Amino acid sequence: MNKILNAITCKEPKRLVKPVLWNALANLSNLLPFLCLAYIVDQIYEYFIHGPGNSKSMWIAWGLMLVFFGLTWLLENIACKLTYRDGFMASADGRIKLAEHIRKLPLGFLTSRNAGEVGNTMMNDFSRTESAMTHILPQIISGVIMAILASALLLVVDFRMGLAMFAGFPAALLIMLGMRGLEQRLDTRLSKARVSQAGKIQEYLSGMRVIKSYNMQGSNFERLRKACTDYRDACIKVESGIGPLNLVAAAFLRSGLSLMTVTGVFLVAGGTLTVPTFALFLLVGTRVFDPLAVAIMNYSELMMCSMAGERICTLLNEPEMAGNSDVPGKHEICFEHVSFSYGGAETQEVLHDVSVRLGSRTMTAIVGPSGSGKSTMLRLLARFYDPTSGKVLFGGVDERNIEPEKLMKHISMVFQDVYLFQDSVANNIRYGKEDATQEEIESAARLANCYDFIMRMPDGFETIIGEGGSTLSGGEKQRISIARAILKDAPIVLLDEATASLDPENEAEIQQAISRLVQDRTVVVIAHRLKTVVGANAILVLDHGRIVEQGTHNQLLTQNGLYAKLWKLQTSTEGWKIN
Numbered sequence: 001m002n003k004i005l006n007a008i009t010c011k012e013p014k015r016l017v018k019p020v021l022w023n024a025l026a027n028l029s030n031l032l033p034f035l036c037l038a039y040i041v042d043q044i045y046e047y048f049i050h051g052p053g054n055s056k057s058m059w060i061a062w063g064l065m066l067v068f069f070g071l072t073w074l075l076e077n078i079a080c081k082l083t084y085r086d087g088f089m090a091s092a093d094g095r096i097k098l099a100e101h102i103r104k105l106p107l108g109f110l111t112s113r114n115a116g117e118v119g120n121t122m123m124n125d126f127s128r129t130e131s132a133m134t135h136i137l138p139q140i141i142s143g144v145i146m147a148i149l150a151s152a153l154l155l156v157v158d159f160r161m162g163l164a165m166f167a168g169f170p171a172a173l174l175i176m177l178g179m180r181g182l183e184q185r186l187d188t189r190l191s192k193a194r195v196s197q198a199g200k201i202q203e204y205l206s207g208m209r210v211i212k213s214y215n216m217q218g219s220n221f222e223r224l225r226k227a228c229t230d231y232r233d234a235c236i237k238v239e240s241g242i243g244p245l246n247l248v249a250a251a252f253l254r255s256g257l258s259l260m261t262v263t264g265v266f267l268v269a270g271g272t273l274t275v276p277t278f279a280l281f282l283l284v285g286t287r288v289f290d291p292l293a294v295a296i297m298n299y300s301e302l303m304m305c306s307m308a309g310e311r312i313c314t315l316l317n318e319p320e321m322a323g324n325s326d327v328p329g330k331h332e333i334c335f336e337h338v339s340f341s342y343g344g345a346e347t348q349e350v351l352h353d354v355s356v357r358l359g360s361r362t363m364t365a366i367v368g369p370s371g372s373g374k375s376t377m378l379r380l381l382a383r384f385y386d387p388t389s390g391k392v393l394f395g396g397v398d399e400r401n402i403e404p405e406k407l408m409k410h411i412s413m414v415f416q417d418v419y420l421f422q423d424s425v426a427n428n429i430r431y432g433k434e435d436a437t438q439e440e441i442e443s444a445a446r447l448a449n450c451y452d453f454i455m456r457m458p459d460g461f462e463t464i465i466g467e468g469g470s471t472l473s474g475g476e477k478q479r480i481s482i483a484r485a486i487l488k489d490a491p492i493v494l495l496d497e498a499t500a501s502l503d504p505e506n507e508a509e510i511q512q513a514i515s516r517l518v519q520d521r522t523v524v525v526i527a528h529r530l531k532t533v534v535g536a537n538a539i540l541v542l543d544h545g546r547i548v549e550q551g552t553h554n555q556l557l558t559q560n561g562l563y564a565k566l567w568k569l570q571t572s573t574e575g576w577k578i579n
C-alpha cells in the first residue's frame with residue numbers, strides 16, 4: 001500500500017494526510033444520522049407494541065439527526081475541497097518538478113523514443129495520479145472506512161447478521177488482489193499504445209510538408225491508422241479483461257446483502273432477532289454496500305493509476321548530471337583523450353581519443369566531412385553529454401565537476417536549427433538574459449541586424465512568433481538567436497554552421513552580426529564552407545571521429561592533406577555557374 005501511495009503522490013504521501021483525515025471524519029459523521037434513524041424506528045416499534053413511551057427522546061433523536069446531516073454536509077464539503085485542492089496541487093507541482101528534473105538530465109536522455117514516453121508521462125500519467133488523488137482514493141477510503149465502522153458496529157449488535165452481511169467480502173477481496181498481474185500487463189500495453197499513437201500523430205502533423213510533397217498519404221496514414229487501432233484494441237482489452245472480474249467481485253460483495261436479508265427473516269421468525277435490529281441492519285447495510293462496491297470497482301483503477309505514478313517516480317529517479325563546482329575564471333578548453341558514443345560504452349563510438357587545446361580568446365574552427373563528429377565535439381564542450389572516456393577540461397577543471405547550469409551561463413550557442421518559442425519576439429531574445437531591460441533587448445537586436453525587420457512586424461517586439469519560429473524565415477530566426485547570444489554576453493561562443501543555407505544578402509547580415517558577437521571571446525565554430533574560417537587561430541580537421549590535422553589555414557594547405565583536398569574541392573566548385 002505504501003508503494004501505491006508513494007506512486008500516486010509522486011513520492012509525497014504526506015500530501016494525503018489531511019484529505020484522508022477529513023474524508024474519514026466525513027464518513028464517520030455520515031453514519032450518525034442513520035443511528036438516530038434506527039433509534040427512531042425502535043421507538044416507533046415500541047410505541048405500537050408497548051404503548052406510548054418517552055416521546056421527548058424521540059424528538060431529540062429527530063433533532064440530532066438533522067444536526068448530524070448538517071455536520072456531514074459541512075465535513076464532506078471541507079473534505080471535498082481539500083481533496084481537490086491537494087490533488088490538483090500535487091499534479092501541478094509534480095509536473096513542474098519533473099520538468100525541472102528533466103532539464104538536469106543529460107541531453108541524450110531525450111532521444112526520440114524517450115521524448116514520447118516523457119510527453120506521455122507529463123500529460124497522461126499525471127492526469128491519472130491527479131484522478132487517483134481527487135476521485136478514486138477518496139471513494140476507496142469512504143468505502144473502506146464505512147465498511148470497517150459499520151461492520152464493527154453491526155458485529156457488536158448481532159454477530160450472526162454481521163457475518164452474513166460480509167460473507168462475500170473475502171471472495172471479492174481475493175479476486176481484486178489476484179487481478180494485480182493482469183492489470184500490470186494490460187496497463188503496460190495500454191501505455192505503450194498511447195505513446196506510440198501520440199508519436200505517430202506528432203510525426204504525421206510535423207511531417208505534413210514532406211508527406212504532401214512526396215504524395216505519401218497512403219503509407220503514413222497507414223502507420224497512423226495502425227497506431228490508432230492498436231490503442232483502440234489496448235483500451236478494449238483493458239475494459240474487457242478487467243471489467244468482468246470487477247463485476248464478479250462486486251456481485252460476491254453484494255451477495256452479502258441478500259444473505260443478510262434471508263438470515264434476518266429466519267432469525268426474526270425464530271424470535272432471536274428483534275424487528276428494530278433487523279431494520280438497523282437493513283438501513284446501515286444499504287448505506288455500506290454501495291460505497292464498498294464502488295471502492296472494490298475503483299481498486300483496479302487505483303492500481304493502474306499507481307503504475308502511472310511509478311512511471312513518474314522512475315523518471316524522477318533518473319540520475320541528474322553531477323557536479324557542483326563553480327566555473328573557473330580561465331576560459332581555455334582542453335579535450336583529453338575524449339572518446340564518446342551516444343548510446344553509452346556498448347554502442348558505436350563517434351569520437352575516438354580526441355585530445356586538443358582550445359586557447360582562451362581565440363577562434364578555433366572545426367571542419368571535416370559530414371558525420372565526422374564536429375557537432376558532437378560542441379555538445380561535449382557545452383556538457384550536453386559527458387564523455388564515455390577521457391575528460392573535457394574547462395579552465396583546467398573537469399567539466400564533470402562543474403555545475404551544468406553554472407557552466408551554461410558561460411557559454412552562448414548559435415545552432416544551425418534555431419528553435420524559437422511561441423512567445424513575443426522580445427521574450428524570445430530575453431532567453432539570453434532573464435532580467436534584460438527593453439533597451440538591452442533592442443540594443444542586442446540592433447547588433448544582431450534584426451531590429452529593422454522586427455520593427456516591420458505588426459506589434460514590433462511584442463509580436464508573437466509561431467511555434468518553433470514557423471512564422472519567420474531561416475535568416476530571421478538565425479539573427480534572433482544571435483541577438484539572444486549577444487544579450488547573454490558569455491565569454492565562450494559556440495557556433496554551429498550558422499550561415500550554411502542562407503542567401504548572400506542574409507549571409508552578409510548574419511556574418512556582420514556574428515563578428516560583433518564573437519569579438520574578444522573564446523570562439524569555437526563549425527563551418528562547412530572553409531572560406532569563412534580562413535582567419536581562425538586554429539583549424540581542427542576531423543575525420544571519422546579523429547583529429548587528423550590541425551594548424552592555421554596556411555599550415556594546413558602546406559600539409560596537403562584532407563584540409564587541402566577539401567579546400568581545393570570547395571574553391572573549384574565555387575566557380576560553377578548555371579547557364
Ligand SMILES: Nc1ncnc2c1ncn2[C@@H]1O[C@H](COP(=O)(O)OP(=O)(O)OP(=O)(O)O)[C@@H](O)[C@H]1O
Pocket residue numbers: 342343350368369370371372373374375376377
Ligand atoms: N543524438 C544522436 N544519437 C545517436 N547518434 C548520433 C546522434 N547525433 C549524431 N549522431 C551520430 O554521430 C556521428 C557524428 O555526428 P555529428 O552530428 O557530430 O557529425 P557532424 O560532423 O557535425 O555532421 P554534419 O556536418 O553533417 O552536421 C554521426 O554518425 C551521427 O549519425
